[in-house]
Amino acid sequence: MREWGGFLLALLAALALWYSLRERAPVVERAVSVPLRVVGLEGEKVAEGVPKEVLLRLRGPAPLVEGTPPVSAYLDLSGVEGAFAREVRVAVPQGVEVLEVRPARVEGRVEAVLSRTLPVEVLAQGAWVETEPAFVEAKGPRSQVEGAVVALGLDLGGEEVALTAFGPEGPLPGVELIPPRVRLVAREAPLFRKEVPLVFRPPEGFRVEDYTPKTLEVVGPKEALEGLKEVEARPQGGFRPGVVEGPLLLDLPPGVRALGQVLGRVRLALQ
Secondary structure, three states, X not given: OHHHHHXXXXXHHHHHHHHHHHHHOOEEEEEEEEEEEEEOOOOOEEEEOOOOEEEXXXXXXXXXXXXXXXXXXXXXXXXXXXXXXXXXXXXXXXXXXXXXXXXXXXXXXXXXXXXXXXXXXXXXXXXXXXXXXXXXXXXXXXXXXXXXXEEEEEOXXXXXXXEEEEEOOEEOOOOEEEOOEEEEEEEEOOOEEEEEEEEEXXXXXXXXXXXXXXXXXXXXXXXXXXXXXXXXXXEOOOOOOEEEEEEEEEEOOOOOEEOOXXXXXXXXXXX
Protein backbone atom coordinates (compact mmCIF):
# COMPACT_ATOMS: atom_id res chain seq x y z
CA MET A 1 0.00 0.00 0.00
CA ARG A 2 2.87 2.36 0.81
CA GLU A 3 4.31 1.84 -2.73
CA TRP A 4 0.88 2.42 -4.28
CA GLY A 5 0.45 5.65 -2.38
CA GLY A 6 3.87 6.84 -3.45
CA PHE A 7 2.98 6.16 -7.07
CA LEU A 8 -0.21 8.22 -6.83
CA LEU A 9 1.67 11.13 -5.28
CA ALA A 10 4.28 11.03 -8.06
CA LEU A 11 1.54 10.92 -10.72
CA LEU A 12 -0.30 13.89 -9.21
CA ALA A 13 2.96 15.83 -9.02
CA ALA A 14 3.71 15.11 -12.68
CA LEU A 15 0.21 16.19 -13.74
CA ALA A 16 0.48 19.36 -11.74
CA LEU A 17 3.84 20.16 -13.32
CA TRP A 18 2.46 19.45 -16.82
CA TYR A 19 -0.54 21.76 -16.30
CA SER A 20 1.76 24.41 -14.88
CA LEU A 21 4.04 24.26 -17.90
CA ARG A 22 1.06 24.30 -20.24
CA GLU A 23 -0.37 27.41 -18.61
CA ARG A 24 2.97 29.20 -18.78
CA ALA A 25 3.87 27.98 -22.30
CA PRO A 26 3.57 30.52 -25.14
CA VAL A 27 0.51 30.28 -27.38
CA VAL A 28 1.45 29.60 -31.00
CA GLU A 29 -0.27 28.99 -34.31
CA ARG A 30 0.69 26.25 -36.71
CA ALA A 31 -0.59 24.62 -39.92
CA VAL A 32 -0.36 20.83 -40.10
CA SER A 33 -1.52 18.19 -42.58
CA VAL A 34 -3.15 15.08 -41.11
CA PRO A 35 -4.65 11.96 -42.73
CA LEU A 36 -8.41 12.03 -43.26
CA ARG A 37 -9.95 8.80 -42.02
CA VAL A 38 -13.31 7.52 -43.27
CA VAL A 39 -15.55 5.85 -40.67
CA GLY A 40 -19.05 4.41 -40.75
CA LEU A 41 -18.96 2.54 -44.06
CA GLU A 42 -20.79 -0.77 -43.92
CA GLY A 43 -20.11 -3.90 -45.97
CA GLU A 44 -18.14 -3.91 -49.23
CA LYS A 45 -18.30 -0.17 -49.98
CA VAL A 46 -15.80 2.56 -50.74
CA ALA A 47 -15.95 6.37 -50.70
CA GLU A 48 -14.91 8.19 -53.88
CA GLY A 49 -13.78 11.84 -53.88
CA VAL A 50 -12.31 11.82 -50.37
CA PRO A 51 -8.89 13.53 -50.07
CA LYS A 52 -6.12 11.60 -48.35
CA GLU A 53 -5.23 14.55 -46.09
CA VAL A 54 -6.71 17.76 -44.72
CA LEU A 55 -4.89 20.93 -43.65
CA LEU A 56 -5.52 22.15 -40.10
CA ARG A 57 -4.56 25.54 -38.69
CA LEU A 58 -4.21 25.22 -34.93
CA ARG A 59 -3.63 27.58 -32.03
CA GLY A 60 -2.65 26.56 -28.54
CA PRO A 61 0.19 26.05 -26.05
CA ALA A 62 3.46 25.33 -27.82
CA PRO A 63 4.00 21.88 -26.20
CA LEU A 64 0.63 20.72 -27.61
CA VAL A 65 0.84 22.29 -31.06
CA GLU A 66 4.50 22.00 -32.05
CA GLY A 67 6.22 18.78 -33.11
CA THR A 68 3.66 16.10 -33.92
CA PRO A 69 0.43 17.29 -32.29
CA PRO A 70 -2.02 14.57 -31.15
CA VAL A 71 -4.82 15.59 -33.53
CA SER A 72 -6.94 13.59 -35.97
CA ALA A 73 -9.50 14.27 -38.71
CA TYR A 74 -12.27 11.96 -39.85
CA LEU A 75 -15.32 11.81 -42.10
CA ASP A 76 -18.39 10.02 -40.75
CA LEU A 77 -20.27 8.32 -43.60
CA SER A 78 -22.63 6.23 -41.48
CA GLY A 79 -25.77 5.36 -43.44
CA VAL A 80 -24.60 7.07 -46.65
CA GLU A 81 -25.65 5.63 -50.02
CA GLY A 82 -24.64 7.30 -53.28
CA ALA A 83 -23.70 10.99 -53.34
CA PHE A 84 -22.81 12.76 -50.08
CA ALA A 85 -21.61 16.11 -48.69
CA ARG A 86 -20.25 15.87 -45.14
CA GLU A 87 -18.31 18.12 -42.77
CA VAL A 88 -14.82 17.07 -41.72
CA ARG A 89 -14.62 16.43 -37.97
CA VAL A 90 -11.46 17.12 -35.97
CA ALA A 91 -10.35 15.80 -32.58
CA VAL A 92 -7.77 17.93 -30.70
CA PRO A 93 -6.46 18.01 -27.12
CA GLN A 94 -8.12 20.28 -24.58
CA GLY A 95 -6.68 23.77 -24.83
CA VAL A 96 -6.05 23.59 -28.61
CA GLU A 97 -8.26 25.65 -30.91
CA VAL A 98 -8.96 24.71 -34.53
CA LEU A 99 -8.84 27.92 -36.57
CA GLU A 100 -9.32 26.40 -40.02
CA VAL A 101 -9.98 23.07 -41.72
CA ARG A 102 -9.20 22.80 -45.42
CA PRO A 103 -11.29 21.38 -46.94
CA ALA A 104 -13.93 21.77 -44.28
CA ARG A 105 -16.55 19.93 -46.32
CA VAL A 106 -16.12 16.95 -48.61
CA GLU A 107 -18.39 15.96 -51.48
CA GLY A 108 -18.16 12.51 -53.00
CA ARG A 109 -19.96 9.27 -53.60
CA VAL A 110 -20.24 5.94 -51.80
CA GLU A 111 -20.08 2.99 -54.19
CA ALA A 112 -20.15 -0.77 -53.92
CA VAL A 113 -16.83 -2.58 -54.34
CA LEU A 114 -16.59 -4.65 -57.54
CA SER A 115 -14.03 -7.25 -58.66
CA ARG A 116 -13.30 -8.48 -62.18
CA THR A 117 -10.47 -9.95 -64.24
CA LEU A 118 -8.28 -7.78 -66.50
CA PRO A 119 -5.75 -8.85 -69.16
CA VAL A 120 -2.14 -7.81 -68.62
CA GLU A 121 -0.36 -5.79 -71.30
CA VAL A 122 3.27 -4.69 -71.00
CA LEU A 123 4.73 -1.98 -73.23
CA ALA A 124 8.26 -2.85 -74.34
CA GLN A 125 10.42 -1.05 -76.88
CA GLY A 126 11.39 -3.37 -79.71
CA ALA A 127 10.06 -6.53 -78.07
CA TRP A 128 6.99 -8.57 -77.32
CA VAL A 129 6.83 -9.84 -73.73
CA GLU A 130 5.03 -12.69 -72.02
CA THR A 131 3.97 -12.32 -68.38
CA GLU A 132 3.09 -14.62 -65.53
CA PRO A 133 0.25 -14.29 -64.72
CA ALA A 134 -1.40 -13.09 -67.94
CA PHE A 135 -4.51 -11.87 -66.08
CA VAL A 136 -4.97 -10.06 -62.75
CA GLU A 137 -7.90 -9.19 -60.49
CA ALA A 138 -9.12 -5.59 -60.43
CA LYS A 139 -10.94 -4.44 -57.28
CA GLY A 140 -12.39 -1.05 -56.45
CA PRO A 141 -15.37 1.29 -56.90
CA ARG A 142 -17.92 -0.15 -59.31
CA SER A 143 -17.83 2.86 -61.68
CA GLN A 144 -14.05 2.61 -62.10
CA VAL A 145 -13.76 -1.18 -62.27
CA GLU A 146 -16.52 -1.39 -64.89
CA GLY A 147 -14.58 1.11 -67.04
CA ALA A 148 -11.22 -0.69 -66.73
CA VAL A 149 -10.03 -2.48 -69.88
CA VAL A 150 -6.41 -3.47 -69.21
CA ALA A 151 -3.73 -3.78 -66.53
CA LEU A 152 -0.86 -1.89 -68.14
CA GLY A 153 2.84 -1.95 -67.31
CA LEU A 154 6.12 -0.64 -68.74
CA ASP A 155 9.09 -2.93 -69.33
CA LEU A 156 12.18 -1.26 -67.84
CA GLY A 157 14.42 -4.30 -68.24
CA GLY A 158 13.79 -5.93 -64.85
CA GLU A 159 12.30 -9.28 -63.95
CA GLU A 160 9.03 -7.76 -62.72
CA VAL A 161 6.71 -4.99 -63.93
CA ALA A 162 4.38 -2.82 -61.83
CA LEU A 163 0.83 -2.56 -63.20
CA THR A 164 -1.78 0.21 -63.32
CA ALA A 165 -5.43 -0.20 -64.27
CA PHE A 166 -6.37 1.77 -67.39
CA GLY A 167 -9.67 2.70 -68.98
CA PRO A 168 -10.40 4.37 -72.34
CA GLU A 169 -9.62 7.80 -70.86
CA GLY A 170 -6.50 6.95 -68.88
CA PRO A 171 -5.30 5.48 -65.56
CA LEU A 172 -7.73 4.51 -62.79
CA PRO A 173 -5.90 5.16 -59.49
CA GLY A 174 -8.85 3.98 -57.40
CA VAL A 175 -8.62 0.43 -58.77
CA GLU A 176 -6.45 -2.05 -56.87
CA LEU A 177 -4.75 -4.80 -58.88
CA ILE A 178 -4.11 -8.22 -57.37
CA PRO A 179 -1.26 -8.97 -57.80
CA PRO A 180 0.08 -5.44 -58.39
CA ARG A 181 3.18 -6.75 -60.20
CA VAL A 182 3.76 -9.52 -62.75
CA ARG A 183 6.84 -11.50 -63.70
CA LEU A 184 8.31 -11.31 -67.21
CA VAL A 185 8.93 -14.84 -68.47
CA ALA A 186 9.83 -14.14 -72.13
CA ARG A 187 10.92 -11.33 -74.42
CA GLU A 188 10.69 -11.79 -78.19
CA ALA A 189 11.10 -9.57 -81.23
CA PRO A 190 7.74 -8.07 -82.26
CA LEU A 191 6.01 -9.64 -85.26
CA PHE A 192 4.69 -7.66 -88.22
CA ARG A 193 2.13 -8.62 -90.83
CA LYS A 194 2.49 -8.44 -94.62
CA GLU A 195 0.62 -9.62 -97.72
CA VAL A 196 2.90 -10.94 -100.50
CA PRO A 197 2.34 -12.60 -103.92
CA LEU A 198 2.25 -16.40 -104.01
CA VAL A 199 4.08 -18.01 -106.96
CA PHE A 200 4.49 -21.56 -108.34
CA ARG A 201 7.61 -22.71 -110.23
CA PRO A 202 6.92 -26.23 -111.50
CA PRO A 203 9.76 -28.43 -112.81
CA GLU A 204 10.69 -28.47 -116.49
CA GLY A 205 7.98 -29.96 -118.66
CA PHE A 206 5.07 -28.41 -116.72
CA ARG A 207 3.40 -25.07 -116.99
CA VAL A 208 0.94 -23.41 -114.56
CA GLU A 209 -2.35 -22.44 -116.20
CA ASP A 210 -4.11 -21.10 -113.11
CA TYR A 211 -3.93 -21.22 -109.29
CA THR A 212 -5.43 -19.86 -106.10
CA PRO A 213 -4.75 -18.10 -103.82
CA LYS A 214 -2.74 -15.42 -105.57
CA THR A 215 -1.46 -13.78 -102.38
CA LEU A 216 -0.46 -14.89 -98.90
CA GLU A 217 -0.48 -13.20 -95.48
CA VAL A 218 2.62 -13.82 -93.39
CA VAL A 219 3.97 -12.58 -90.06
CA GLY A 220 7.55 -12.19 -88.88
CA PRO A 221 10.28 -9.77 -87.78
CA LYS A 222 10.27 -6.42 -89.55
CA GLU A 223 13.70 -6.93 -91.11
CA ALA A 224 12.73 -10.29 -92.61
CA LEU A 225 9.49 -8.97 -94.11
CA GLU A 226 11.09 -5.88 -95.65
CA GLY A 227 13.10 -8.01 -98.08
CA LEU A 228 10.33 -10.51 -98.81
CA LYS A 229 8.88 -9.81 -102.28
CA GLU A 230 7.10 -13.13 -102.94
CA VAL A 231 6.67 -16.62 -101.52
CA GLU A 232 7.24 -19.73 -103.63
CA ALA A 233 4.79 -22.60 -103.07
CA ARG A 234 4.35 -26.19 -104.26
CA PRO A 235 1.55 -28.70 -103.70
CA GLN A 236 2.12 -31.07 -100.81
CA GLY A 237 1.41 -33.98 -103.16
CA GLY A 238 3.85 -32.72 -105.80
CA PHE A 239 3.37 -31.38 -109.34
CA ARG A 240 1.36 -33.49 -111.78
CA PRO A 241 -0.83 -32.80 -114.82
CA GLY A 242 -4.39 -31.68 -114.11
CA VAL A 243 -5.85 -30.00 -111.04
CA VAL A 244 -4.00 -30.42 -107.74
CA GLU A 245 -5.75 -29.33 -104.54
CA GLY A 246 -4.73 -29.41 -100.90
CA PRO A 247 -2.14 -28.01 -98.47
CA LEU A 248 0.74 -26.00 -99.92
CA LEU A 249 4.39 -26.21 -98.91
CA LEU A 250 5.88 -22.72 -98.59
CA ASP A 251 9.45 -21.50 -98.99
CA LEU A 252 9.64 -18.97 -96.15
CA PRO A 253 12.66 -17.18 -94.66
CA PRO A 254 13.67 -18.00 -91.05
CA GLY A 255 11.32 -16.44 -88.48
CA VAL A 256 8.51 -15.88 -91.01
CA ARG A 257 5.33 -17.96 -90.98
CA ALA A 258 1.98 -17.96 -92.73
CA LEU A 259 -1.23 -17.18 -90.91
CA GLY A 260 -2.69 -20.64 -90.46
CA GLN A 261 -2.58 -23.60 -92.87
CA VAL A 262 -2.53 -22.56 -96.52
CA LEU A 263 -4.73 -24.54 -98.91
CA GLY A 264 -4.43 -24.05 -102.66
CA ARG A 265 -5.64 -25.18 -106.05
CA VAL A 266 -3.27 -25.44 -109.04
CA ARG A 267 -4.09 -26.42 -112.64
CA LEU A 268 -1.03 -27.78 -114.46
CA ALA A 269 -0.47 -28.82 -118.06
CA LEU A 270 2.35 -30.53 -119.90
CA GLN A 271 4.41 -28.36 -122.18
